[in-house]
Amino acid sequence: MGWQLEEYGSSHEGRAGAVLPDGSEPKPVYIDSGSGANAHSTSEWWAYDGTLGAPKADRVRGSCSCGWRGTSLYPLDWSQVDDADPDDFDLSGPHRDWRLHLADVESRSVPLPVGLADLLERLEQQLSALADDAPLAALKAVAALERTTHRVGRVAAYAAEADEIPWSVVGKALGLAEEDARSRITHYSIRR
Template identity: 35%
Template sequence: MVGARALDPVAHGYHGSKKGERETWTTGEFGSSHAGAVGVLLADGTVPAPVVFLSSSGSDSRSVSEWTVYDGEPHGGPRAAVLRGVCSCGWTGPGHTIDWDEIADREAKVAGGGLASACYGDWDTHIGEVARSAVPVPETINGLLDQLDQEIEKVGKDAPLAAVRAVRRLEVLAAQCAYGPAREVAQDLTPEQAAAAIGLNEEEARRHLARLGCFSLYC
């Protein structure tokens, strides 16, 4: 993602879904369309179900699929054999085998941290491929955006209010510039075509265009 990383830092969060709560990675540009995480495979090659943790009263529960709970201990889930990067788009990265003999009695999160980092690296490579497969942004605009990012960061250190106003003007400019193109794309392309071109899933692409073009999703 040459020229994009400074504008689009990776955010780490703890996300809950039907697949269970776990740490996820997203970028500002691709968001939930390409949310990454550490996935788990058991020795038989299957993906384990989320581990359910009951509250002390037994009246509430949490469903967790964070890789560290698959340690084979009584309080956790079945022992993981392989870690791999996964993405909400369906992409899966190469497997990284866990050596439990090497981990021994150490905490899995600490001992297996290197493998988890490798999964993140694989996902980051995938995000680079997503960016390269999307419609290219002219280098003149990329250069201006990078310069603008640097200048606003500088101003923010000495005059934060001026930086805030500058960002507000950017928001207004973005809305004005995007209105016509967003409507044209929505009219000329299918949601599938638009999604592929901007690196989002179809639902997010439709929402993105509707927001920029100020039209209803339900028209």
């Protein structure tokens, strides 16, 4: 099961990655679902238990969809893995390393001005309270906020495009993969 933060979505989806005894990362394995020619591929750490032709991992590490791989390796004791529920295995080390990776991504992204970050936090608190007390008023406020953010987003997207900022820079600034950064700019560029 992957780890994800809403802010980064699939650009930085983390997971525990299997590591083979020679230090390499195994290729995806195919799991026969029992329905004929259909086989499901996976790179989940628990699939590398040495059964059904899969290689046997002896360690795990944090990994991210952006290509980042943790340098700390954590022993994988298969006698401690519950076949019925491998998610019960302690993956706190790889998860902690992935969270540190996200902190690094955040530190390299464009910071929000402090006053704006505080305002956004207060706005969320007020809207959450309003959703509890007056849900229809909260929906009306959210709709107004969506219109505002889309107008401002369109202006910002046009300005970023006019400045011809390289997609690699845009991605780093937003903490996203280039493709996701392009998608975000396009989303705001489209008139509604």
